[in-house]
Amino acid sequence: MNLKKLSRYAIILVLIxxxxxxxxxxxxxxxxxxxxxxIIYYSPVIEDFAFFQHTGGHMAFKDGEGNTxxxxxxxxxxxxxxxxxxxxxxxxxDTIQGVPTDITSIRHNSxxxxxxAYNMDQPTIDLYPLFESQSDYTNLSYPPELFxxxxxxxxxxxxxxxxxxxxxxxxxxxxxxxxxxxxxxxIAGNPTTRKPFDEGYFIVDNEGNVFHLKKVQDSPQCVKTPxxxxxxxxxxxxxxxxxxxxxxxxxxxxxxxxLISYDNYKLIRLPxxxxxxxxxxxxxxxxxxxxxxxxxxxYNYYAAVFDSNYTFIDSMKISLxxxxxxxxxxxxQAIFPFEIKTMKSFSSLLHFxxxxxxxxxxxxxxxxxxxxxxxxxxxxxxxxxxxxxFVLILATGIYGLLGVIFIKPxxxx
Amino acid sequence: MYRSLxxxxxxxxxxxxxxxxxxxxxxxxxxxxxxxxxxxxxxxxKNWLAITIHHEMYFSSLRYxxxxxxxxxxxxxxxxxxxxxxFRLSFHLPINEIKLLLxxxxxxxxxxxxxxxxxxxxxxxxxxxxxPAEIVSAxxxxxxxxxxxxxxxxxxxxxxxxxxxxYLRIVLGLITYFTASLYTQGTIYMQYNHxxxxxxxxxxxxxxxxxxxxxxxxxxxx
Numbered sequence: 171m172n173l174k175k176l177s178r179y180a181i182i183l184v185l186i187x188x189x190x191x192x193x194x195x196x197x198x199x200x201x202x203x204x205x206x207x208x209i210i211y212y213s214p215v216i217e218d219f220a221f222f223q224h225t226g227g228h229m230a231f232k233d234g235e236g237n238t239x240x241x242x243x244x245x246x247x248x249x250x251x252x253x254x255x256x257x258x259x260x261x262x263x264d265t266i267q268g269v270p271t272d273i274t275s276i277r278h279n280s281x282x283x284x285x286x287a288y289n290m291d292q293p294t295i296d297l298y299p300l301f302e303s304q305s306d307y308t309n310l311s312y313p314p315e316l317f318x319x320x321x322x323x324x325x326x327x328x329x330x331x332x333x334x335x336x337x338x339x340x341x342x343x344x345x346x347x348x349x350x351x352x353x354x355x356x357i358a359g360n361p362t363t364r365k366p367f368d369e370g371y372f373i374v375d376n377e378g379n380v381f382h383l384k385k386v387q388d389s390p391q392c393v394k395t396p397x398x399x400x401x402x403x404x405x406x407x408x409x410x411x412x413x414x415x416x417x418x419x420x421x422x423x424x425x426x427x428x429l430i431s432y433d434n435y436k437l438i439r440l441p442x443x444x445x446x447x448x449x450x451x452x453x454x455x456x457x458x459x460x461x462x463x464x465x466x467x468x469y470n471y472y473a474a475v476f477d478s479n480y481t482f483i484d485s486m487k488i489s490l491x492x493x494x495x496x497x498x499x500x501x502x503q504a505i506f507p508f509e510i511k512t513m514k515s516f517s518s519l520l521h522f523x524x525x526x527x528x529x530x531x532x533x534x535x536x537x538x539x540x541x542x543x544x545x546x547x548x549x550x551x552x553x554x555x556x557x558x559x560f561v562l563i564l565a566t567g568i569y570g571l572l573g574v575i576f577i578k579p580x581x582x583x
Numbered sequence: 584m585y586r587s588l589x590x591x592x593x594x595x596x597x598x599x600x601x602x603x604x605x606x607x608x609x610x611x612x613x614x615x616x617x618x619x620x621x622x623x624x625x626x627x628x629k630n631w632l633a634i635t636i637h638h639e640m641y642f643s644s645l646r647y648x649x650x651x652x653x654x655x656x657x658x659x660x661x662x663x664x665x666x667x668x669x670f671r672l673s674f675h676l677p678i679n680e681i682k683l684l685l686x687x688x689x690x691x692x693x694x695x696x697x698x699x700x701x702x703x704x705x706x707x708x709x710x711x712x713x714x715p716a717e718i719v720s721a722x723x724x725x726x727x728x729x730x731x732x733x734x735x736x737x738x739x740x741x742x743x744x745x746x747x748x749x750y751l752r753i754v755l756g757l758i759t760y761f762t763a764s765l766y767t768q769g770t771i772y773m774q775y776n777h778x779x780x781x782x783x784x785x786x787x788x789x790x791x792x793x794x795x796x797x798x799x800x801x802x803x804x805x
Contacts, residue, residue: 173681177794181742181758184788188761293773295635295721299628312628316635318717326715328627361636512768520774522781576754580799 175558175579182562182573187510189569194502194509201498207466208488210473213247214266214459219473219486220247234486250276250457269458279458281411283418286451287516290405297326299361301368303384303391310363313385317341319354319373344390345383351376358406358418365410369417372406372430380406382417382435395435401428405447413456421447427463429454429480438480444472449516468515469493500530507531507567531567538563538571545575552579584678585686592660592690599659600694603652607702610644615709617641622713634718638771642706642722649702649733650763653695657740660691665744665800674801684797688741688790695737699730721772728775731786732766735759738789746796747804755796762789 206224213220219234222244231244242259245252249266253276256262263271269279297316305311315325315334322342325334345352355378359371370384370391378399384391401422408418417430420437425447428437442463445452450465460483461476469492474485493499508531511523542563546553556579562570618641621630633639664673674680703723710719739759746752762785769775775782 173794174798177791180788181792181795184762184785185758187785188758192761295717297635297717314628316631328631520768522778
C-alpha cells in the first residue's frame with residue numbers, strides 16, 4: 171500500500187476511533203432512562219429488612235417479606251433513621267429493644283462511612299495535613315504544614331514552601347523508635363475539619379506493619395498497632411465518630427473487609443459475599459442496635475446486617491434488570507460493533523477500553539456492508555483498488571462505513 | 584533546498600509562533616498573580632489543600648491554550664499555500680510533494696513543541712515558587728494531555744486546510760475537534776497517566792494524514 175493510500179486510511183482510523191467514543195455516548199444521551207437504586211435498611215421494629223424503590227414513576231415501600239407500606243408506615247419501621255418525622259408526629263417510642271430513643275442518644279449512636287469504588291483508583295497527591303488531636307479548642311483547624319513520607323517523614327510549611335526541619339526530625343525519630351520502616355506503603359486519614367475530633371493517620375510501613383500516628387500538643391504520638399503485617403492492605407478508610415467504636419475499615423488485596431476497633435486495634439472481619447471494591451460502592455451504617463453494610467454495582471444491591479457484637483443476623487439482595495437485557499442495549503449492540511470507553515462508572519481514571527458488544531453486532535455490520543457496496547457502486551468507485559474499505563467495514567461496522575463514505579477514494583486511486 | 588523551505592516556513596509562522604509564546608507567558612503571569620492573590624486572601628495552606636484534597640486545578644486556564652496554538656499555527660502555515668493554488672507552485676520544486684508536506688508538518692510540530700516546552704518550563708518555575716514538588720509534578724502531568732490536544736489540533740487542521748474540497752474540509756475539522764476533545768476531559772489530577780501511550784496513537788496516525796489531501800490538491804481535485 172502506498173503512502174497516499176495509507177494516509178487516507180490514517181484519516182479513516184482516526185475517524186473510527188473518535189466515532190467509537192462519541193457515537194455510543196451520544197446514543198446513551200438520547201435513550202438512557204433513569205434506574206433508581208433501591209434503598210435498603212434493617213428495621214428494629216419488625217426485625218426484617220425494609221426498603222424503598224422507585225418503580226414506574228412512584229415509590230414502593232416494602233419489607234423483606236414483600237409486604238407493602240405507605241410512606242408513613244415505612245418510616246415507622248425505621249425509627250432510628252426517621253426519628254425527626256416520628257417525633258413530629260408524636261409517635262416516636264420511648265425505647266426500642268430496650269434502647270432509649272431520645273433524639274440526642276440516637277444521634278450519638280449513629281454513624282455512616284462510605285467508600286465509593288471511584289475512590290479505589292483515584293490518583294493521590296501524597297501530602298497530608300496532620301491535625302492537632304488535643305487542641306484547646308472544640309473546632310479543628312488546619313495545621314500550617316503538610317507532611318510527606320519518603321526516606322523520612324517531612325513537614326513542609328505552606329507559607330514558606332520550606333521543610334520544617336525541627337518537626338520533621340522529631341517525628342522521624344519517634345517513628346523510627348517505634349520500629350517504623352521507611353518509606354510508607356499507604357497513608358490513610360480523614361483530612362477534613364468537619365469531624366468531631368481527630369484520630370490522625372494509619373500508616374502502613376515498608377514491612378506491612380500498621381502505625382497509628384497523631385499529633386498531640388505539637389508532639390508525635392505513634393503506636394505500632396498489633397494488626398497483622400501480612401494482611402496485604404489495599405485501602406484504609408478512617409472516619410471519626412463520637413461512638414468511638416471503630417476507627418474505620420481496611421480493605422485487603424483479596425477484597426476482604428475488616429473493621430478496626432477501638433479495642434486495641436482488634437480487627438473484626440466482615441463476611442460480605444460478592445463484594446468487589448473496584449466495582450461496588452460500599453457503605454457502613456450503625457444505628458443504636460444494628461450495623462448494616464450495603465454495597466452495590468448499580469445492578470445488584472446487597473445488604474448485610476449484624477448486631478452490635480458484629481454477629482451476623484441477615485442479608486438481602488435486590489437485583490434490577492441487567493443492562494444487557496434492556497431493549498435499548500440490544501439496539502446499541504446491533505448498531506455499534508464495539509465502543510471505546512474513556513470513562514467508566516466505577517473508576518476515577520480516564521481509559522481507552524475497547525469493548526466488543528455481542529453477536530447482535532453482526533446485524534449492524536451486515537447492513538453497513540450492504541450500504542457500503544451500494545454507495546460505492548453508485549459512486550462508480552474502483553472497488554478492486556479499494557477492497558480494504560470493505561475489510562474496514564467488516565471489522566468496524568458503522569464506524570468504518572462512515573469513514574469510507576466520508577473519506578472516499580479518488581477516481582485515480 | 585530544505586534550508587530555503589525552512590526560511591519560507593519561518594517567514595509564515597514567526598509572528599504566530601511568537602504570539603503563541605507571548606500568550607502562553609501571559610497566561611502563566613496571570614496564573615502566578617492569581618496564586619499570589621489567593622495565597623494572600625485564603626492563606627497558603629488552604630490553597631495547598633484545595634489541590635491535594637479537592638483536586639482544584641489552579642492552571643485550568645491553560646487547558647485549551649495548546650489547541651488554540653495548534654489551530655493558529657496550522658492556519659498561518661497552510662492557508663497562504665492553499666488559496667490561489669499557491670501550493671501548486673511549491674509542487675513544482677524538485678522535491679516530491681509527500682516529502683514537502685511532511686517536512687512542513689515536521690517544522691510546524693517542532694515549533695509547537697518548542698513553544699510548549701517553554702510553557703511547561705515556565706509553568707514549573709511559577710508553580711515551584713508556590714508549591715512543593717508533589718503538586719508541581721502532579722500539575723504538569725495533568726497538563727500533558729492538553730498539549731497532546733494541541734498537536735492533534737495542529738495536525739488535523741493542517742490536513743483540513745490543505746484539503747481542496749470544502750465539504751471534506753468540514754468533515755476533517757469535525758474529526759479534529761472530536762479527537763482533540765478526547766485529551767481535555769480530565770477533571771481531577773493525573774487521570775491520563777496510566778494510558779498516555781495509548782492516547783499517542785491518534786497523534787501518530789495524524790502525522791501522515793496531510794498526504795491524502797495534498798495528493799488530491801496536486802491532482803486538482805475539487
